[in-house]
Amino acid sequence: MTYAVELLNITKDFPGIRANDNVTVRLKQGSIHALLGENGAGKSTLMSILFGLYQPTSGTIKVNGKEVKINDPNDATQLGIGMVHQHFKLVECFTVTENIILGMEPTKFGMVDIKSAAKKIEEFSKMYGLNVDPYAKISDITVGMQQRVEILKMLYRNANILIFDEPTAVLTPQEIEDLMEIMQKLIKEGKSILLITHKLNEIKQVADECSVLRRGKYIGTVNVAETSTQQMAEMMVGREVNFKVEKGPHAPGEVVLETRHLNVKNSKGVLGLKDFNLSVRAGEIVGIAGIDGNGQEELVHALSGLTSVESGEILLKGENITHTSIRDRFDKGMGHIPEDRHKHGLILDFHLKENFIIHEYDRKPYCKNMIMQQDVMDAYADKLIEEFDVRSGEGKDSLTRSMSGGNQQKAIIAREIERSPDLLLVVQPTRGLDVGAIEYIHKRIIAERDAGKAVLLVSFELDEVLDLSDRIVVLFDGHKNGEMLAKDTDDKELGLYMSGSKKGSEDE
Amino acid sequence: MKNKDALKISLLAILFGVLLGVVILLLTGRDPFYLFYGLVRGASGLDLIKGGSINPRYIGEFIVASMPIILTGLSVAFAYRTGLFNIGAEGQLMVGACASIATAVLFPQIPVVHMLVSVLAGILAGAAWGFLPGILKSKFNLHEVVICIMMNYIGMYLANYVYVQLPGSDTSRTALIPESASLSNSFFESLTNHSRLNLGIFFVILAVLAYWFIIEKTSFGYGLRATGFNKEGARYAGMKVERNIVYSMMIAGAMAGLAGAIISLGTFNYGRVLSSFENYGFDGIAVALTGACNAIGVVLAGLLFGLLKVAQPILQSVGIPKEIGEIISAAIVLFVAMQYGIRIILNKLSKLRHKKDAKEPKGEKSV
Numbered sequence: 001m002t003y004a005v006e007l008l009n010i011t012k013d014f015p016g017i018r019a020n021d022n023v024t025v026r027l028k029q030g031s032i033h034a035l036l037g038e039n040g041a042g043k044s045t046l047m048s049i050l051f052g053l054y055q056p057t058s059g060t061i062k063v064n065g066k067e068v069k070i071n072d073p074n075d076a077t078q079l080g081i082g083m084v085h086q087h088f089k090l091v092e093c094f095t096v097t098e099n100i101i102l103g104m105e106p107t108k109f110g111m112v113d114i115k116s117a118a119k120k121i122e123e124f125s126k127m128y129g130l131n132v133d134p135y136a137k138i139s140d141i142t143v144g145m146q147q148r149v150e151i152l153k154m155l156y157r158n159a160n161i162l163i164f165d166e167p168t169a170v171l172t173p174q175e176i177e178d179l180m181e182i183m184q185k186l187i188k189e190g191k192s193i194l195l196i197t198h199k200l201n202e203i204k205q206v207a208d209e210c211s212v213l214r215r216g217k218y219i220g221t222v223n224v225a226e227t228s229t230q231q232m233a234e235m236m237v238g239r240e241v242n243f244k245v246e247k248g249p250h251a252p253g254e255v256v257l258e259t260r261h262l263n264v265k266n267s268k269g270v271l272g273l274k275d276f277n278l279s280v281r282a283g284e285i286v287g288i289a290g291i292d293g294n295g296q297e298e299l300v301h302a303l304s305g306l307t308s309v310e311s312g313e314i315l316l317k318g319e320n321i322t323h324t325s326i327r328d329r330f331d332k333g334m335g336h337i338p339e340d341r342h343k344h345g346l347i348l349d350f351h352l353k354e355n356f357i358i359h360e361y362d363r364k365p366y367c368k369n370m371i372m373q374q375d376v377m378d379a380y381a382d383k384l385i386e387e388f389d390v391r392s393g394e395g396k397d398s399l400t401r402s403m404s405g406g407n408q409q410k411a412i413i414a415r416e417i418e419r420s421p422d423l424l425l426v427v428q429p430t431r432g433l434d435v436g437a438i439e440y441i442h443k444r445i446i447a448e449r450d451a452g453k454a455v456l457l458v459s460f461e462l463d464e465v466l467d468l469s470d471r472i473v474v475l476f477d478g479h480k481n482g483e484m485l486a487k488d489t490d491d492k493e494l495g496l497y498m499s500g501s502k503k504g505s506e507d508e
Numbered sequence: 509m510k511n512k513d514a515l516k517i518s519l520l521a522i523l524f525g526v527l528l529g530v531v532i533l534l535l536t537g538r539d540p541f542y543l544f545y546g547l548v549r550g551a552s553g554l555d556l557i558k559g560g561s562i563n564p565r566y567i568g569e570f571i572v573a574s575m576p577i578i579l580t581g582l583s584v585a586f587a588y589r590t591g592l593f594n595i596g597a598e599g600q601l602m603v604g605a606c607a608s609i610a611t612a613v614l615f616p617q618i619p620v621v622h623m624l625v626s627v628l629a630g631i632l633a634g635a636a637w638g639f640l641p642g643i644l645k646s647k648f649n650l651h652e653v654v655i656c657i658m659m660n661y662i663g664m665y666l667a668n669y670v671y672v673q674l675p676g677s678d679t680s681r682t683a684l685i686p687e688s689a690s691l692s693n694s695f696f697e698s699l700t701n702h703s704r705l706n707l708g709i710f711f712v713i714l715a716v717l718a719y720w721f722i723i724e725k726t727s728f729g730y731g732l733r734a735t736g737f738n739k740e741g742a743r744y745a746g747m748k749v750e751r752n753i754v755y756s757m758m759i760a761g762a763m764a765g766l767a768g769a770i771i772s773l774g775t776f777n778y779g780r781v782l783s784s785f786e787n788y789g790f791d792g793i794a795v796a797l798t799g800a801c802n803a804i805g806v807v808l809a810g811l812l813f814g815l816l817k818v819a820q821p822i823l824q825s826v827g828i829p830k831e832i833g834e835i836i837s838a839a840i841v842l843f844v845a846m847q848y849g850i851r852i853i854l855n856k857l858s859k860l861r862h863k864k865d866a867k868e869p870k871g872e873k874s875v
Contacts, residue, residue, distance in 0.1 A: 326744065338744060346738075347733075348738065354730065362730070370727055372725055
């Protein structure tokens with residue numbers, strides 16, 4: 001058996017922490033090898049070592065059987081290693097071709113030769129069924145298409161060993177299907193793929209082998225066909241995992257949130273949410289299903305007060321809050337776990353303890369006569385860290401930026417839930433998080449519902465909407481396209497409503 | 509950790525700046541010893557060539573030169589912590605100086621009150637000059653840098669106009685202000701061998717404390733820092749970001765206005781009609797950058813730049829062009845601005861050191 005890549009007994013030490021501890025991963029030629037692990041398990045470190053961003057403390061790397069030293073990403077490219085990062089590295093205002101040739105532009109008489117490059121890209125695109133227009137602007141194409149541009153970038157640089165870092169985190173269900181097919185095609189053409197993910201069903205679907213890391217340690221490699229997702233999950237977190245979200249029967253109380261004929265403009269000045277009616281009752285979770293960009297952002301921003309409403313009303317516990325300030329809405333009993341935790345959820349350059357009091361910082365007990373009460377802040381932070389198990393290097397004094405994504409999200413959830421809001425607005429709460437963290441966050445959201453709070457969940461993960469919600473409202477093209485109880489529907493039916501192929505009732 | 513890094517970078521930038529000065533002196537065939545001679549003399553009056561003792565007048569003048577740039581440094585730093593670039597400290601300083609002089613000339617001569625009101629007038633005028641760019645930024649999203657640059661010119665010409673209108677003025681300056689409005693203090697003067705050191709130093713100390721206290725200790729400072737780090741995040745959290753921007757520019761303006769008050773009421777005791785900027789505002793940017801927008805950092809950087817200023821005439825007297833002081837100031841700012849480059853070099857160096865440490869035990873044979 002020949003191996004495309006062998007990472008043998010890799011150990012990587014950072015000051016105070018061993019990120020990889022004697023890890024061995026071998027990628028067979030022409031196969032898909034999944035790398036599974038929770039956030040902070042050391043997957044990214046390992047891949048950064050393979051890509052030349054870090055040097056291992058000890059251990060050896062072999063490519064095609066030969067021992068190599070990878071000093072920087074250029075070495076990796078030379079060896080035919082390419083990587084699709086989770087956050088795409090594309091220039092928005094450039095075309096597909098310009099992005100792909102960036103850094104190695106072909107020239108003709110000293111001028112960039114776009115035409116021949118575009119032709120080559122078109123050939124690749126046909127060969128792998130990528131369906132990319134080489135002259136399209138990046139800002140005009142979908143996220144799924146952008147990812148394919150990243151794939152083309154690797155192919156254009158003659159990469160044979162392809163690393164995919166969490167490739168499906170940003171894709172719609174249909175795009176995920178397409179990606180899986182593309183991966184199979186790549187394998188058929190003799191490429192080898194390392195797939196970093198914590199989505200077990202995707203591993204099951206495409207991967208041949210799966211190596212598991214846990215807290216930097218190498219747990220083992222399994223043959224995917226012979227291993228159940230349950231077993232892989234247990235290897236990953238080191239204990240039994242409960243996939244099925246446990247929740248009691250649906251017992252809705254009075255209406256907490258109501259919107260009436262809500263119209264909201266999007267950032268381009270066009271109505272993104274049209275004549276939208278919704279009610280969320282105490283003790284229920286209402287899920288908004290839909291493909292990204294169908295009015296979710298407009299709805300969430302209008303509810304939280306980040307954008308103003310064109311027309312219509314928002315009522316919170318019967319009170320009209322359509323035109324009140326963001327702060328007022330928090331005070332009147334709204335909690336918000338925002339989609340973008342870096343842009344909206346946290347001040348990344350603050351210490352963790354400062355982020356916990358971001359809504360109440362100028363009120364008692366955190367502040368007396370304009371002076372911040374450090375001891376109160378410290379005590380409150382300790383309490384939340386303990387209660388919500390927020391982990392970080394230096395506890396409450398950690399720089400928020402230095403924390404892992406899962407723990408940043410836990411910090412936001414701790415902050416919002418601790419305030420005990422009557423309405424909890426939850427947007428993409430588990431994006432990019434691992435199974436353990438997802439399980440925990442789902443439990444917390446359900447606990448809020450069981451405590452008689454109203455929860456509005458907006459998520460692009462259909463499974464999440466189906467698992468958590470009591471009632472589901474589908475958004476399509478800014479309209480409500482169907483409303484149903486979660487127990488009466490499934491992903492197939494929702495998919496039809498979400499894509500607009502089936503028309504639902506506008507209002508019951 | 510972060511503060512330590514900032515300190516390291518500032519110290520390295522200063523070291524590189526001075527080294528560059530030395531290199532230039534060597535290249536132009538001058539003895540770099542005289543550079544240090546000038547700096548020591550400027551700071552203490554100690555004459556390294558002729559010997560002799562410390563002359564407190566030099567110390568006094570050194571502090572007098574440093575006071576306004578510490579304040580404009582605080583002004584720039586304060587705005588910067590809120591994510592704003594206050595390039596308008598120059599204009600704020602000028603209207604502050606003008607308002608103080610006008611009040612000193614026109615206000616009844618009540619002991620102590622006269623002085624306090626005059627200083628306050630300078631502070632308020634500076635705040636007003638900061639308010640305008642602040643409100644334009646928050647209401648209409650006009651960039652504060654553009655507005656501030658224009659406000660600098662308006663401030664200078666407005667001040668010149670007002671000076672000439674005051675009773676007793678000629679075309680280049682106003683009359684001396686009444687003693688009851690002056691910050692000059694005979695005790696400080698006798699202490700420092702007739703330097704111009706004045707009561708302004710108390711206001712500077714108060715301003716430094718206020719800066720530190722507001723930014724680090726108050727809920728207002730918390731809101732400002734949040735706005736500076738992540739405007740969208742602060743807005744989402746329910747903070748009044750627009751209001752914070754206006755307040756921040758006003759406080760920044762007040763600091764610069766105070767600098768103007770101290771210069772006019774303390775250093776000169778009259779208002780000066782100026783045909784061009786004196787660059788206190790730009791020095792403030794340099795001071796804020798070198799001091800990493802930290803209260804103590806700004807004080808130390810302000811003293812350093814003040815020293816480079818007072819050393820210039822001394823350097824000239826021993827045959828070193830006074831421009832060397834400006835070259836060093838400029839080089840320090842340049843090196844601070846290149847901090848990412850310096851950081852990369854630092855990281856490389858520490859890596860090399862790690863490697864050496866790792867190799868040393870094995871390296872016994874090769875040695």
